[in-house]
Every structure is written in structure tokens, then in C-alpha cells.
Amino acid sequence: QAPRGLSLEEKRTKLLEIFHESANFYQLKELEKLGPKLKGIVSQTVKEVLQSLVDDGLVQGDKIGASNFFWSFPSQRGTIVQNRLDNVKETRTSLVAQLAELKTAIEHERTLRPLSDSRAAALGQLTSLKKQLAVLQDEIDAYGACDPVKVEEKKRSVTLAHEAAVRWTDNYSILLSHFTRQTGMDAQDIRKYLEIGDDYEDIF
Numbered sequence: 001q002a003p004r005g006l007s008l009e010e011k012r013t014k015l016l017e018i019f020h021e022s023a024n025f026y027q028l029k030e031l032e033k034l035g036p037k038l039k040g041i042v043s044q045t046v047k048e049v050l051q052s053l054v055d056d057g058l059v060q061g062d063k064i065g066a067s068n069f070f071w072s073f074p075s076q077r078g079t080i081v082q083n084r085l086d087n088v089k090e091t092r093t094s095l096v097a098q099l100a101e102l103k104t105a106i107e108h109e110r111t112l113r114p115l116s117d118s119r120a121a122a123l124g125q126l127t128s129l130k131k132q133l134a135v136l137q138d139e140i141d142a143y144g145a146c147d148p149v150k151v152e153e154k155k156r157s158v159t160l161a162h163e164a165a166v167r168w169t170d171n172y173s174i175l176l177s178h179f180t181r182q183t184g185m186d187a188q189d190i191r192k193y194l195e196i197g198d199d200y201e202d203i204f
Helices: 008-022 028-039 043-055 074-112 117-146 148-183 187-193
Strands: 060-064 067-071
Touching: 008 028, 008 043, 028 043, 028 067, 060 187, 074 117, 148 187
Parallel strands: none
Antiparallel strands: 060 067
């Protein structure tokens, strides 16, 4: 049986690993060579995968001189993952509140039970509320109390991103020196392109 090809998400993860493991700047043509060699990503798909990472803010790109360069700060991934986790928690809290309100309304309707035609209307409203309750319950079940397994995966991603960021800061001076030698550009100009301020500090 032929081996299964990589999914889009797997390609995105592996392409990010190239940036984070090397802490380097790349051009598209370089990534199209490294993708198949290091991570098994088909060369023809690298451009599409790279663009998706740029669109999501996980990879930065800019034109330096006559060439387009791409890079990724490892800490960006951890920040984005944490923000998504926070949004999930906020959404779940809102759904729980709506669910509580619906349960209260349902119980109120049950206690009324008038002996007139309005009882039929109340029962109809009760049925509608039950349907809304079921929909909200399904949404809450989908979040699964923020799914401990997924939360642990996100925490691990944040930890790995922090560790990679530490490696990045360790190699920053070396990369900057190498880049200035290769391009002949002034180090201050490169910092300006990369939006690295004078208050940049190593991460420990």
C-alpha cells in the first residue's frame, strides 16, 4: 500500500518546524528545496502552504533588497494558540449562561400549566425552548469542557514555542551577522525591516 500523503495541517506544521528549528530567513525557492528534503513536503505544494501560514500570521514575509524573504518567530504560534483557547473558553461560558436561562424558562412554563387555550400556546413555547436547549447542549458538548486532551496539546504547543523562542534569541546575533555579510546591508536596516525595536531582549 502506498504511503499516505501529508494533510494540509501536517504540511503547515512541518514547514513551521523548518523555520523554528533553524531560526533562519528563507526565500520561497529555498523552502521548495528544503520542504521535500527535510520534511517530506511535495515541492509544488510549498508555496500554497507557505501562503496559508502567512495569511494566519504564523509566518512573516517582506521584500529585502530585490528578494522576498520569509521568517517566523516561534513565540507567534504560542500566542495565537493561547488566544484561540481563550476564545473557546469565553464562548463556552456564554453558552452555559444561555443554557441556564433556557432551563429556567422551561421550568417556569411547566409550573404555569394554565387550564385554557393559553396552555396549548405555552406547551408550544416549551417545545421550542427544548429544541433551543438541545442545540446549545450539543454546542457545549462539542467544546467538551474545553476538552482536556486538546487543552494539554495547546499547552504543549505553547511550551514548545517558548523553547523555540529561546533558541531563536540565542541565535539572533549570529543570524544578523551572517545576513549582513551575505547581503551587505546595514544591521540597523535589517532590524527596521523586521520591526525589531531597540528594546529587544533575549527570552530566558
